[in-house]
Amino acid sequence: MAVYTSVSDDKLAAFLSDYSLGKAVSFKGIAEGVENSNYYLETDKGRFILTLFERRADPKDLPYFMAVKQHLAKKDFPCPEPIEGKDGVVLRELEGRPAVIVSFLDGLSPNRPNTAQCRALGENLARMHQALQDFTMERRNTLGPASWPVLWKGRSATAEDLQPGLSALIESDLDATAKARAQSPDLPRGTIHADLFPDNAFFIGDEFSGVIDFYFACTDALAYDIAVCLNAWAFEDGSEYNFSKGAALLAGYESVRPLEPSERDVLPTLCRGAALRFFMTRLVDWTDTPPDALVRPKNPLDYSARLAFHRKAVSASDYGYGA
Amino acid sequence: MAVYTSVSDDKLAAFLSDYSLGKAVSFKGIAEGVENSNYYLETDKGRFILTLFERRADPKDLPYFMAVKQHLAKKDFPCPEPIEGKDGVVLRELEGRPAVIVSFLDGLSPNRPNTAQCRALGENLARMHQALQDFTMERRNTLGPASWPVLWKGRSATAEDLQPGLSALIESDLDATAKARAQSPDLPRGTIHADLFPDNAFFIGDEFSGVIDFYFACTDALAYDIAVCLNAWAFEDGSEYNFSKGAALLAGYESVRPLEPSERDVLPTLCRGAALRFFMTRLVDWTDTPPDALVRPKNPLDYSARLAFHRKAVSASDYGYGA
Incomplete structure (x- = not known):
């Protein structure tokens, strides 16, 4: 559980300019997921998760994973919904890695589910x-x-x-x-x-x-x-x-x-x-x-x-x- | 930058019951600070940071650090304000470590300040x-x-x-x-x-x-x-x-x-x-x-x-x- 890739504030600002999410008001690396770098991102428009895909993710699979989540979100099944850039594109690049912004999901993972x-x-x-x-x-x-x-x-x-x-x-x-x-x-x-x-x-x-x-x-x-x-x-x-x-x-x-x-x-x-x-x-x-x-x-x-x-x-x- | 101590949802719920913050709706380890474990914590009452103090922090110094932040917050200088439990106590214990909940501060740290x-x-x-x-x-x-x-x-x-x-x-x-x-x-x-x-x-x-x-x-x-x-x-x-x-x-x-x-x-x-x-x-x-x-x-x-x-x-x- 770690953040593998750091994102400079300049790069983040440039990345966000491709979205209609306003500017970042908070940005923190979170220790979630063992394969990718995840950031808590808050902008004028709300809370999001920014994910950078690291080595283990096969880039050719990413469009499928995005489509699954988009399909579920459209059907109101609660999952992180990939956010489109101004050009309608969901998968972009940041710090040399495939990157996506998804909606923030409330809730906690149970350690011992009842x-x-x-x-x-x-x-x-x-x-x-x-x-x-x-x-x-x-x-x-x-x-x-x-x-x-x-x-x-x-x-x-x-x-x-x-x-x-x-x-x-x-x-x-x-x-x-x-x-x-x-x-x-x-x-x-x-x-x-x-x-x-x-x-x-x-x-x-x-x-x-x-x-x-x-x-x-x-x-x-x-x-x-x-x-x-x-x-x-x-x-x-x-x-x-x-x-x-x-x-x-x-x-x-x-x-x-x-x-x-x-x-x-x-x-x-x-x-x-x-x-x-x-x-x-x-x-x-x-x-x-x-x-x-x-x-x-x-x-x-x-x-x-x-x-x-x-x-x-x-x-x-x-x-x-x-x- | 890592989370050193994990917090089970049961322990978190018990810990939160000593506060008037309602229940947790989000809880994520964040990669901030090299000496302590920090969590993004959201409850019915807003956003907070939960800090668990690890080995390197001298427990006898903690009341001083809390008091500095409380003094600044009282004077409206923006800093993480330690939140009191129902009993007025700020420094508590969680997973065997001194722990504190502080207010969440918006903003990003500049990589290259202008x-x-x-x-x-x-x-x-x-x-x-x-x-x-x-x-x-x-x-x-x-x-x-x-x-x-x-x-x-x-x-x-x-x-x-x-x-x-x-x-x-x-x-x-x-x-x-x-x-x-x-x-x-x-x-x-x-x-x-x-x-x-x-x-x-x-x-x-x-x-x-x-x-x-x-x-x-x-x-x-x-x-x-x-x-x-x-x-x-x-x-x-x-x-x-x-x-x-x-x-x-x-x-x-x-x-x-x-x-x-x-x-x-x-x-x-x-x-x-x-x-x-x-x-x-x-x-x-x-x-x-x-x-x-x-x-x-x-x-x-x-x-x-x-x-x-x-x-x-x-x-x-x-x-x-x-x-």
Whole structure:
């Protein structure tokens, strides 16, 4: 969590002259997001976030991410809305980096989401899926099932170092999810967030106030987004599944968009797959992050503990579906 | 520039319940200040900054710093005003650290202050001195002349590494400032900021909007504060004295509080002393900061270049006084 690129006041003033936002009255680097530089920006016209995209963001994906947020904002789904310059252009350049100004979203990210927040998250995940139903752009999920064996390659020793016996378990997860995928029917697809962790959701008290950080958004099975959220919202202290929270999240989702039988049946496999995806990227970060790095990598074992739960789950009701 | 201590939403809510500020609607770590953790905090009642004091702040100094800001705010001098809890207490504890909520100050810190901003800074430095005239608490300048030989001890080799011949020059600066001090008359004293660099001053355009970061404030010669500002505001690209900017700063100050002859006469020595103070602390940070630290130390040579200018200056007019 850091600001990687500093912006001089001259450059900021020049940048703002391309917008109809008036002049800056406040500008502070904020420690939000690990991949980009974000600034709190206040002008005569209100509060905004200025984002500079750093190395890890693929510039060719940025128009898609902007379009997702613009589409959601147009449908009144609360998210950071990209602000157009006087020329109608949203993605510009500042200090040699792609840059965008988005609207400021009120709310706080819950450290330990409660049951009411899990329910609200489920409801709004479904609303987001519905709002994106007529969004026509597509993006492949670059961290989908095909990527997992690639990420895994050559890392079984690292997994064994973390927890003896883990390597064989992960192999079995890869096999099982691949087999299940081959057999499962086509699931309803659409635009998903794919990374809706509690730090990417805002609440005021228990009231949902918006979603941020769409930089993993892609076209994939809608129910996979639910599986990501169950992993991210309903496990406590790294490993314990909180049945009430999971049930609340699923009930919230269903209150807006009821799951189809095919989605319900495949939920344990999707949860296992989502846990694998985060296990794999954390394992890569764990190995590749130098010990003196600014950002401490997250422990992959949080996700091997989740995988242990998913391996035993046999149906959606094990997650609180219909409870 | 980082957030060192994270604050959970539960702890924040409990902390806020001791205030009459309503509940949090936004809370973001900001990359401001290198010594403390600062958060942008918005509640039903407005915008604030929450500061958690980290290791380097001496807890016994904090009540003094709070009192300085409260005194200034009462006199309508723009600075972050410490907000009282329901019990009237300003300094509280959060996540095991002393913590304070202060009012939010609009404005941006200039990267390269222009002449108009230098003039405004001079004016407002004098206003600040006047507003603090009846402030009765005292604090010794722990980085005053007595500290310089202590900081210097054992570091001449480091100085030589940075620039051959520098060690002898610094010794001559220490001698000259000590001798001048012994001979100089008592100067008007009061409460000074002692660290009023451009990143601690806010402007909206060329309009001064406030001063932050009073964590070096102390009781000392008022003119020493001017000397710090001349070093911090009127040199460009590390070494070049911008006569117009220095003249504007001094004229601005004098437009509010004309210098006494004793202050005017000793200005070159005070400037040399102020440059020594920042040279010394930068030299210490340069030596003591591990290469993998979050905060990159500032180059002490910026201040040896300023010292070269001050060594040649013979009167206040060399700084643009009366120009």
